[in-house]
Every structure is written in C-alpha cells, then in structure tokens.
Amino acid sequence: MRTKRLAPYALLAPAMALLALVFAYPVVAVVNQSLSVPGLFGVTHRGFGNFSIIFKDPLFWSSLENNLKLFLTIPFMVIVGLLIASLLYSRTSGWRIYRSLAFLPYVLAVPVIGVVFSYMLEKDGVLNEALSSVGLGFLRHDWLGNPSLAIWSVAAVIVWQQLGFAIVLFLSRMIAIDESLYDAAKVDGANSFQRFLYITLPQLARVIEFFVAISFINMLSWVFSYIYVMTGGGPVQKTYVLELYVYEDAFRNGLSNLASAASVVILTVATIVLAFQAVVRTRVDRIAV
C-alpha cells in the first residue's frame, strides 16, 4: 500500500528534477540577479538599478523596435496563410503535395536556412542576378547590407520558414468544420465569400488567435538564430533584437546583471502576451461555440 502511494512521485521524480534544474531554479535566479545592483566596496544591494540602466540605453529601445517590426510579419502570415489554406481546402489537385511542401521549411534548421539565404541575398547573389535577368534590375539591393532594408529581409526569411505552420494549422481546422454548415448557408443563398466570412473565419477564430499569440512570442523572443546567422545585429546595429542584446551583454560584454534585467523584461512581456491570450481565448470561445 505504501509503495502504491509513493509510486506517482517516483515516476515523476526524474522529470521534475530536470525541470527544476532547467526551468525552476533559473527563473528564480534570473529575477534575483536582475535585482542585484553592484555597489561600492563590492557590496551588492537590491534595487531596480539594472533596469534603469537598460531603459536608458538607446540600443535596448532600438532592439525592441526591431522586434516590433517583426510583428508585422504576423498579419501577413495570417492573410496569406488563410488564402493558401482555402485553396488547399478546395482540394485543388495536388493539395496534399502542396501541403507537405508548405510545411517543409518549418522543420529545417534556422542556421542552415539563414546561411543559404544570406548567400542568395548577397549584393552579387542569385536574387539580384535573377531580378536583372528578368528586367527588374532596378530592384537590385544589398538586401542584408542596407541598414534600412536588412530587418525586412530577415523578416522575409522568417515568413519563408513559418508561413507553412500557419497554412497547415488553418487547413487542419478547416477540414474539421462541419460541412452541413456550408450546405445550410448555400441553401440560404450565401455566396462563397459570405460563406468564408460568416462560417470559415468564425470557426477559425480560435486557431488564428493561437497562431497570433504564439507568433507574438516567437517574434519577441525566438528570432536569435536568424539574426545571429544572417546579420549578427548589423549593419550598424540596425537588426539588433532583444535576444541579441541579452546575448551580447552576457557573453561578450560580461554584464550579466544587465543581461538578467533584459531577460526579465522579455519574460514579463511574454507572460503578458500569454495572459492576454487566455483572456481573449475565453471571449473567442463565447463567440465561436
């Protein structure tokens, strides 16, 4: 009887120990470190000094700004994702192959994608060559070397990789929609656009909302690899993002207190997004169900 009562804890122990090591302790430690401010004579005291330093740092704000620019990929991916998913849903011939192709970039390694794209986007790279050869030479740019363009080139590569996730997500939800809803609407004389607007979209509300929330978190805090590989934050720090700010402070500049403070900022924003999503979720559920 006693072993039976202890069994669940024994089964959970390995996983819990690892989660404590990898998540629980570091969360506490990062908050703790973000609040410790080195003072005179090597005495550290607690306070928000680290935060006020990073909030005064223009690089912190321009990093955040670049993360915010990446947010613009989200509406684009939602709209194009819906369009392509609708095309696939209508069983256009070859839709299974297209679906597999659409999702393929999502499983590839970001660094591999990043390096391949940086060669394609070079000044004398194949994209510019191709543009010239079809008479669009005036569109030639140094895609990753031009300070005002670079972040958008990175954004395009992110879309290249993550659009497939939106497509497959939306499509799988569309397939699950009860077809009798469409039949009823047809009987009522709704045209295909109205059916999309009044049936498909509300039915998809929940997955769209999920996609938007997870993309917010992605664009805020999971773009390090793209930036690190393609631009390293340059040219002239024009593609710096919050993650790179933390990375450089911690592992290049030896400012781990500041890095911790920036980490806590990212963590806080991510938590707010998640909490916000939970609120929206309950609303959406009320509309959709």
Next chain:
Amino acid sequence: MIAQASTASTEPRIHRAVVRRGTSRRQRARRLAWQVLRQIPLLAMAVVVLFPLYFMVSNSLKSDQAFAANALEPATSPTLSKYGHALTTGGLARFFLNSTIITVVSVTVATMAAALAAYALATMHFRGRETIFRVMLPAMAIPSIVLLVPQFRLMTHLGLVNTRWSVIILYIGVMLPLSIYLFRNVFLAFPRELLDAAAIDGCGVLSTFWRVVVPASRPVIVTTLLVNTVFAWNELLLALVFLQSQQQRTLVVGLTVFSSLYSLDVPELMAGMTLATIPIVAFYLFGQRYLVRGLMSGVGR
C-alpha cells in the same frame, strides 16, 4: 473559391453528384479554368519553398569555378568532392557525430522521463497532481534566451560547461513539458479496465506500464521522438553558448562558425548544409503525419 471547393471535394455526396450531372459544358469549362487559375499561387509557393533548397543542393555539387561562373544553373558536371572535403578537412564528421550523440541521448532520456511522468499524471491520484501539470505547462513558452544567464552560471558551478552533458541536460529539460503534455493526452484516454486487469493479474506499476501501456502507445511515442529529434538536431543558441571548443561543436553550430571562416568556399559550405539537412528531411518524409501532429499539438492547450 469555397464553392469550387465543395464541388471538387473528394468525399462522395449524392446531391453533389446530381448537381454535377446537371452542369452544362460552359460551366464545366469555367470550372476547369478555375482549377488552372488556382494552381498559380500554389505553384508560386512551391517555387519559393523549393528554390533555396535547390540553390543549396545544386551548388554543393559544383566545383569552385562552376559556382563562380553561375550560381543559378543546375550543376552540369556534379561532383561529390566537396562533401568529402567538408567531412574530412572541414571537420564535419566530428560535428555530425557530436550532434548524433547529443540528439540520441537527450531524446531518449526525455521521452522516457516524460512518458513515466505523464503516466503518473494521467492515471494516478495523488496530492498536487493538477498543480504540477499547470505549473509545468507554461514552461513550453519560456524563451530560451531568458534563462540562459542563470543556466550558464549553474552549469559553470557543476563544471559541465564545454561538455556534452550541459547541452544534453538542457535539451531534456526543454523537451519535457511538450512531451509530457503529448503523452498525458494519450494516457488520459487509455481504457482504465486494461490497467485494472493488469493490476489484478499481479503486474506492478512499472510492468503494467511497459507491457500494457507502452505497446499500445506507439503513435505518440513516434510523435514525441520526432518532434524532439528535430528540436535537438536544429538547436543553435544553447549549443553555441555551452559548447565552445571546436571538438564539442554540434553540426549546426559548426556550420554557423564554418560559414564565417570559410565563406570563400561556398560549395563546400553548401555541402555541409545539405548533410545537416538530409536527416531532417528524411524524418519529415517518413514521419510527416506524426511530426506535424506533434508540432501542432499546442493548439488544444
């Protein structure tokens, strides 16, 4: 477009068949035109998806001269020499081995630990069950970068920086929440009578798990293995920070560093990229259904 959708649907439905028989030749021609028109955006998408892969593979098969002459063309006289060079002098064989060891160990341990934990969470009653699950779940969304500084300090204390163990332990931790979530969903639906029957037959907790639950849970095991493998194989940030010596580097980190050192030898770099991509594409081709299901699974959260 949705209208076209339902008529072109593969599901046989009687009233649709009636509708179709009643259509005129003009309507049929229009439908055909639609079919062709609808291919255009999809073909464009296919080209955009495939082009970078074509660029990578075709240039990996070229000599330096052929690449310099034209990077767009297919390789006219393909050669594997760049692959040989990347693996030997480029040191990629070593990186490949490192990635394989780290991936196999972390994925195996994470999948086993997750299955056991999920089994307890799904089938047993004990104090704190719901709390543990609720606290663990959001860990999935914690950005990697946020915990990097304390994780680095911790690994330094443990003396594990620059050893595979640091990355293996971190990978397992990162994999666990989603894996537990996936297993728990399946185990919750597992018929209780089977578990009770096994208990009556004298099976202990672990033997019930191994003999009854595991054999019946192959799909979720495959899903979890695939999702975790793709993660571990592709991961950059942790491997970059925790494995700083050339000897320890994983394939993805090795290639990233290689790309800045050997930027002149693009074909060799592309050969390395192709080698790193082949296993992932193979997994995708053979286990697409499982992999997609796993990666999409957060939706129900």
